[in-house]
Amino acid sequence: xxxxxxxxxxxxxxxxxxxxxxxxxxxxxxxxxxxxxxxxxxxxxxxxxxxxxxxxxxxxxxxxxxxxxxxxxxxxxxxxxxxxxxxxxxxxxxxxxxxxxxxxxxxxxxxxxxxxxxxxxxxxxxxxxxxxxxxxxxxxxxxxxxxxxxxxxxxxxxxxxxxxxxxxxxxxxxxxxxxxxxxxxxxxxxxxxxxxxxxxxxxxxxxxxxxxxxxxxxxxxxxxxxxxxxxxxxxxxxxxxxxxxxxxxxxxxxxxxxxxxxxxxxxxxxxxxxxxxxxxxxxxxxxxxxxxxxxxxxxxxxxxxxxxxxxxxxxxxxxxxxxxxxxxxxxxxxxxxxxxxxxxxxxxxxxxxxxxxxxxxxxxxxxxxxxxxxxxxxxxxxxxxxxxxxxxxxxxxxxxxxxxxxxxxxxxxxxxxxxxxxxxxxx
Amino acid sequence: xxxxxxxxxxxxxxxxxxxxxxxxxxxxxxxxxxxxxxxxxxxxxxxxxxxxxxxxxxxxxxxxxxxxxxxxxxxxxxxxxxxxxxxxxxxxxxxxxxxxxxxxxxxxxxxxxxxxxxxxxxxxxxxxxxxxxxxxxxxxxxxxxxxxxxxxxxxxxxxxxxxxxxxxxxxxxxxxxxxxxxxxxxxxxxxxxxxxxxxxxxxxxxxxxxxxxxxxxxxxxxxxxxxxxxxxxxxxxxxxxxxxxx
Numbered sequence: 001x002x003x004x005x006x007x008x009x010x011x012x013x014x015x016x017x018x019x020x021x022x023x024x025x026x027x028x029x030x031x032x033x034x035x036x037x038x039x040x041x042x043x044x045x046x047x048x049x050x051x052x053x054x055x056x057x058x059x060x061x062x063x064x065x066x067x068x069x070x071x072x073x074x075x076x077x078x079x080x081x082x083x084x085x086x087x088x089x090x091x092x093x094x095x096x097x098x099x100x101x102x103x104x105x106x107x108x109x110x111x112x113x114x115x116x117x118x119x120x121x122x123x124x125x126x127x128x129x130x131x132x133x134x135x136x137x138x139x140x141x142x143x144x145x146x147x148x149x150x151x152x153x154x155x156x157x158x159x160x161x162x163x164x165x166x167x168x169x170x171x172x173x174x175x176x177x178x179x180x181x182x183x184x185x186x187x188x189x190x191x192x193x194x195x196x197x198x199x200x201x202x203x204x205x206x207x208x209x210x211x212x213x214x215x216x217x218x219x220x221x222x223x224x225x226x227x228x229x230x231x232x233x234x235x236x237x238x239x240x241x242x243x244x245x246x247x248x249x250x251x252x253x254x255x256x257x258x259x260x261x262x263x264x265x266x267x268x269x270x271x272x273x274x275x276x277x278x279x280x281x282x283x284x285x286x287x288x289x290x291x292x293x294x295x296x297x298x299x300x301x302x303x304x305x306x307x308x309x310x311x312x313x314x315x316x317x318x319x320x321x322x323x324x325x326x327x328x329x330x331x332x333x334x335x336x337x338x339x340x341x342x343x344x345x346x347x348x349x350x351x352x353x354x355x356x357x358x359x360x361x362x363x364x365x366x367x368x369x370x371x372x373x374x375x376x377x378x379x380x381x382x383x384x385x386x387x388x389x390x391x392x393x394x395x396x397x398x399x400x401x402x403x404x405x406x407x408x409x410x411x412x413x414x415x416x417x418x419x420x421x422x423x424x425x426x427x
Numbered sequence: 428x429x430x431x432x433x434x435x436x437x438x439x440x441x442x443x444x445x446x447x448x449x450x451x452x453x454x455x456x457x458x459x460x461x462x463x464x465x466x467x468x469x470x471x472x473x474x475x476x477x478x479x480x481x482x483x484x485x486x487x488x489x490x491x492x493x494x495x496x497x498x499x500x501x502x503x504x505x506x507x508x509x510x511x512x513x514x515x516x517x518x519x520x521x522x523x524x525x526x527x528x529x530x531x532x533x534x535x536x537x538x539x540x541x542x543x544x545x546x547x548x549x550x551x552x553x554x555x556x557x558x559x560x561x562x563x564x565x566x567x568x569x570x571x572x573x574x575x576x577x578x579x580x581x582x583x584x585x586x587x588x589x590x591x592x593x594x595x596x597x598x599x600x601x602x603x604x605x606x607x608x609x610x611x612x613x614x615x616x617x618x619x620x621x622x623x624x625x626x627x628x629x630x631x632x633x634x635x636x637x638x639x640x641x642x643x644x645x646x647x648x649x650x651x652x653x654x655x656x657x658x659x660x661x662x663x664x665x666x667x668x669x670x671x672x673x
Binding site: 025026028031033039041085090118120122123124126133134135136137140157158159160161170172173174180181183185212214217219239240241243244245246247249284286292356360362363388389391392394424426427 | 472485517530580581640642670
């Protein structure tokens with residue numbers, strides 16, 4: 001009998017040993033550089049919103065239709081990146097397509113986020129032509145010096161964004177000493193009726209640049225945008241590690257002429273052009289129990305004060321009371337462009353706590369994010385749970401609760417609560 | 428009485444000389460250990476495997492390049508969810524580039540971009556003698572035992588106990604301690620392999636930690652080759668283009 005047990009044990013142990021040995025193999029040929037490469041992801045989303053029936057955003061959005069209690073949107077998205085490299089030439093393109101369906105609307109769309117040709121004569125110089133998503137600034141949730149990019153969504157700052165058609169260069173110089181790196185990035189961004197038309201005024205050739213320096217272990221950027229489709233503006237940023245677990249950053253931008261639309265409580269609409277400075281201070285701190293804290297204070301110079309927001313909401317009241325549908329429609333348009341956009345206020349606080357793998361739950365990352373309008377004390381609070389334990393699969397559940405008094409930014413959003421489930425598969 | 432004092436003084440001097448000698452030898456051994464592990468400037472392919480107590484695992488493949496004492500870049504080649512991410516180290520500075528985010532973010536050495544037991548300083552590890560100095564060496568056992576102290580507060584571990592194979596002059600085991608004396612993790616080097624170019628060194632690094640009971644992280648080394656790169660490769664602006672070095 002003993003030999004049978006030995007045989008059984010051997011039969012179990014040998015494959016185990018082989019498995020172990022096989023597991024410790026690393027076949028490098030699978031990772032050889034290819035001329036062509038494709039990768040991307042597909043995702044499915046379920047988004048359930050509890051509508052705030054009495055909010056001003058709801059009233060303007062549902063001017064001509066009944067207000068639902070809830071809206072559930074099912075959507076799917078695909079993002080595909082193709083990459084081709086030949087000697088000093090490199091070309092790549094990222095296509096983003098999405099389709100959604102809800103009680104309110106159904107639609108599908110697709111566009112190239114990026115499509116770019118790059119030539120790199122040597123590592124210190126790169127020339128690029130095509131559509132590119134340039135991202136400037138050190139802020140996590142906001143970027144005042146993001147002069148040549150579409151704005152970030154502070155609710156999900158890591159989402160890919162569509163770029164603009166442009167020509168740019170990257171010139172890098174390294175040094176020994178306190179100044180370690182200097183890099184210069186000039187950008188040419190034309191705006192015509194058929195190219196970059198949503199960037200600003202058409203018919204302008206816009207020039208921007210960024211000068212980067214790594215000096216005494218601190219990142220510095222100086223950014224500039226010439227007068228053209230948008231007004232002349234310039235800014236600075238910095239970022240530095242104060243300790244092995246503590247980083248601070250800041251950003252400041254000065255805008256020569258910022259046009260704001262203002263609405264009086266009786267509904268008269270006027271434009272005002274002013275100078276504005278926008279700045280941000282932030283930190284990233286890692287605690288001993290592996291909790292990452294990101295905190296930012298953002299001063300949106302040119303944003304609306306609580307009194308200006310209240311004026312707008314009072315105008316909606318006035319138009320409703322007097323049954324002035326022409327004014328209501330006009331306010332809906334102004335609201336969509338200015339008062340009801342993402343973060344239209346003047347002072348914001350962003351706080352995000354995320355704990356990597358708490359309670360020994362490997363690949364679980366719970367997080368909670370607070371975005372508060374510091375002047376009117378309204379806020380959105382979003383707990384979320386991310387799981388990345390399955391190979392190539394990412395699951396995220398996120399709930400958002402919006403709170404605020406009457407006439408406040410988050411108190412007058414179209415929803416009170418929001419629940420999102422996202423399943424993303426990478427390939 | 429004078430002769431007793433002389434004896435004590437010469438004894439002290441001999442002990443001090445012995446200590447200095449041991450430390451000097453220790454530093455020389457540490458430098459040899461570094462050169463036996465990898466050239467000062469190189470390119471390298473590694474696979475990182477995180478193993479859970481349940482046996483479930485997650486793998487990452489990295490392409491790494493290093494120049495001189497303190498410049499290093501690691502590019503993720505796998506899994507697809509992390510493909511294109513890269514991390515840069517220049518001295519004590521570390522950044523993470525995520526293609527979607529599109530701009531490098533400063534990260535800290537104690538964070539982990541891969542989860543599991545390895546933190547960023549394990550993944551972007553510089554030569555030991557760059558970050559540590561030898562405070563004592565014991566050569567009485569089968570292996571050398573070096574006690575290393577961090578050169579600055581910005582180094583992830585305050586103290587290392589390193590056991591070194593006397594013949595191969597490569598580490599076999601390293602215990603990493605916090606300044607409080609707490610054991611943070613233990614690294615086990617194994618499976619000596621000839622990587623070519625005269626480099627014969629362990630090809631597997633296994634890490635466990637009392638802070639992550641039951642979890643294990645393994646680093647497999649597939650290719651280590653001496654190669655020189657221009658300084659401009661180790662800059663933020665170059666991070667999106669690291670793939671072009673392969």
